[in-house]
Amino acid sequence: MPRPTVFGEFFPPDSLLLEITASRSLSVEVEIVAGDRITHLAEFRMMPSNQPEMVKRTTTEVDRARSNSPGLISATFHRSLDGTRMFNYGQWESKEAFEAILKQPGFNPDQPYWEGLARNEFHLYHVVYVETAG
Structure with missing residues (x-):
């Protein structure tokens, strides 16, 4: 009889405390909906000594992205309290809108704003399913 798969066999336990460092959206209230929007999940790994500069650059760059990326709906950055990571949750109108930002200075993979950090x-x-409280 096959043994049931346990997630721990694939992924070591990882516990991080996160706090939001930057959050921008096109409207006051952004609703997460299932459908054709694209959700971008990014993980940045760094030395704890680099995190303050990364937070600073991210705050600047998310404002620039919002101004120059018409398909960006929202972007939220979280920093880990241990200093080793930042996570980005972003929503885009389409995959093409997301791909357009990769051509902009600072977001281009050849010379990204996080280079060296x-x-x-x-x-x-x-998004395939959303459950809201209330």
């Missing part, structure tokens, strides 16, 4: 890995998703 962090490693970045991101993935794109579609």
Whole structure:
């Protein structure tokens, strides 16, 4: 009989405390909805000594992205309290809108704003289910 798979076999336990460092949206209230919007989840890994500068650069760059990226709906950055990571949750109108920012200075993979501070890995998703409280 096959043994049930346990997530711990694939992913070591990881517990991080996070706080929001920057959050921008096109409207006061952004609703997360299932459908064709693109969700961008990114993880930045860094030395704890680099996190203050990363927070500073991120705050500047998220404002620039909001001004220059018409398909950006919202972007929220979280820093880990241990100083080793930052996470970004962003929503875009389309995959094409997200890909357009990769051509802009600072977001271009050849010379990103986080160069020298962090490693970045991101993935794109579609929201398939949302449950709201209330």
